[in-house]
Amino acid sequence: MGIPGKEKMWDKEEKEHRKYDDVRIFTDKDFNNYTEDELKAFKPKHATPMLDELEKGPWPSFVSDLKREALHRHKVGQDNLLIPMEAVDDLLGVVELSYKEGETHWKHGGIVGVLGYGGGVIGRYCDQQQMFPSVAHFHTIRVNQPGAKFYNTDFLRAFCDICEYRGSGITNMHGSTGDMVMLGSTTEQLEPIFFDLTHDLGNDIGGSGSNLRTPSDCIGPGRCEFACYDTLAMCYEMTMAFQDELHRPAFPYKFKFKFDGCPNGCVAAIARSDMAFIGTWKDDIRINQEAIQAYVADKIPRDGGGMAGANWGPFNIQEEIIDRCPTGCMTWDGKKLSINNPECSRCMHCINAMPEALRVGKDTGVSILFGAKAPILEGAQMSVLTVPFMYAKHPFESQQALARKVQDWWIEEGKNRERLGELIQRMGLKTLIEVLGIPAMPQMVKEPRSNPYVFFKESEVPGGWQRDIGDYRSRHPK
Amino acid sequence: MSKGRLGYYNPDKKQENRITDIGPSHFRQFMPPVLRKNYGNWASHRVLDPGLLMHVSETGDKAFTVRVGAPRVMSVEHIREICSIADKYCGGYVRWTTRNNVEFITDKEDTAKALKKDLDSRKHIGGSFKFPSGGTGNSITNIVHTQGWLHCHTPATDASGLVKAVADALFDDFKTMRMPAKLRVSMACCLNMCGAVHCSDIALLGYHRKPPAIDDDAVGKGCEIPLVVAACPLYAIKPVTTAEGKKTVTINQEKCMYCGNCYTMCLGLPLADKEGDGVAILAGGKISNRISGPKFSKVVVPWLPNEMPRWPTVVKTVKQIVEVYAKDANKYERLGDWAERIGWERFFEKCGLEFSWHLLDDYRLAYDTFRTSTQFKYTDHAWAVSKAVGGI
Ligand code: SF4
């Protein structure tokens, strides 16, 4: 079982690192064990005329892929698998039935999981168990993905072995929140899978239910010049600091952290997280005037070459950059580009358009926004800008403290299945800022309120609210 | 790893050797060397070709990335093939993007080009590409989606199949970068939106149209009735006792918006129905702060039927919107910015979409979406109203 203390050592660049061969389940004879002709001739257990239509067309076909896995399971054989060999055949069958009937054949999840955790596993059962016995129980296990979804092949192959041996061999790479998702296991196999994951992969499972959900991050400083803070490090540290909340339900409902390195928002933090961290800067955009000249002379393609598929004509800096700047804070005198930086709202347009000439500032940090969610129940919400700027320095203690303050308030006041954003809606942004101990700022609103129904605190009004009607009557007889 | 039914797990000593709370693997050990070396030192990037990116560091080091499309539902056989490719070309490193693309990274341009060729040459037996390169810049990149009929209990449509059909139709635009700006298509198969598609340029949304069927027996036996009653955002559910004395609920069907929240709480209230279920299309949302702020997607088609296996009407409608946008929008203009500039009435006219009463908001804060000015453009919709009141 594992190598105690070395569970997490997968780094190929380190000596003594763990290799696929150290932990593998299948042997080489289990791989590449069918020919193209066999695959062509392969008929899964159920005929799937409708799904077969989805093998046509250029986009990678999940149906073709499922069939390949179905054949592979047959070739590996039931003796070498703990989940029915025909799981993928029956999966194809049950989906085909849904295609015929226009209705799903999956039942409600039951409560299943691993000891001491209240999340990470979603029970799933088929409602046509006689017809599709091999997927009668078809649970989902969410595995916490590594930052920015980087992998090496030793780790991935080991993951595949567990998925195939103790699961259906089908995954989601990745689930919507970011986890690596193993599909199609049974209740009996959950603990063994968890032991394999923790002992041999050195990797934990993710969140589900009223937990912190698995946090996710953009590639940030790993490969992006726009990154204004270390999204990968912050996501990792915050995930570690909140392990208890991730595994053990303590919240009214789900809670998501997402980490975007800049206002471009590649992981959609602003739309998808209860607490969104979005990189920003507070000094000046860095300008390389020579490179600007190269753009103007059409020597460097606009937008990093990402617009090369259409003929947009010669680059026109006045029209494309200056006039499109939403704050009108840029000028071009024919030779030199200037930016009135205090007026810039850091929308990223000019930087995206001329990445070789303009760069984000050097004095960088994060903006923090709260309360995004999908439409259920009160309608969709985006996160509200609450903290304009904060340095984001390892180990991110001030961000952790802020998260805990908000979560404590929400645990205290939130109703069952009420997202943070709905609580903010119900109790007011003013309550949130009180909880956080921060003053109000105009940056929190698109525009000031237009209804004048302002609530005052009693303490704000001289004399308070305890009125003496006698005193009033002394001036205003009935 | 372990073999045998129970593996390392000993059910008699459940706590023995249990490791918990170890979190994910550390990202750094999985980063290709060229990225580790230049961590935080990236200076600029370029898309050399659709599907081929070059990132340049302050030191002059370069990282070349080949991006390929992938379905989110993936077999381990497919992942193993990805591993062999990564072993052959990229020293055994590979990553996925937020939008389910796979990225192979190397520090050599020649390797990247050979790799791209190799990836583009691989096909499934059925004929589709296994690893089509593309999805960069102003292409239409991978469609993120949810679980659908493959393994969820509340969908109003399938996810993988519908996405496959739409992605086939948009495939040329995955491979080229002709859009005026980025165009993000997303799909969720019920209002739960576990994919949170509510800020996409084009969002496809599975939608039920029938209130739940009530299985009195199951409600009485399996559900906490007060929780079910409280789950309904529109207060449409009431507890009742049947003539036989069974505890169950009734639903005020006029009030129900088919959100399925009650079904999430109680398996006795299923919504799925072949005729009732279908797909809504939303448009004009975005997440990026570029030029304009993030926006919600707006419902532009309230419902289209589930036409298995390839949803021709949904595909045609999406394609229609994409083509008009590609032709009509200015450079850098996202779909929502374009629609706002030309006016939503013009959007409906140009895209050939019907504007029916379903598109007039009647939920909370609906008034915020009503136009309270005299600034409008004349379209057939306008003339129809003028005629209806005998105005012309
Ligand atoms: S969010 Fe910004 S920093 Fe992060 S990957 Fe996207 S563009 Fe780069």
Ligand code: SF4
């Ligand atoms: S980042 Fe946006 S607001 Fe700032 S100067 Fe550039 S275009 Fe203008």
Ligand code: SF4
């Ligand atoms: S969007 Fe709804 S139906 Fe689709 S996978 Fe998510 S919860 Fe299930």
Ligand code: SF4
């Ligand atoms: S589907 Fe939604 S609106 Fe209809 S009864 Fe259930 S909870 Fe209420």
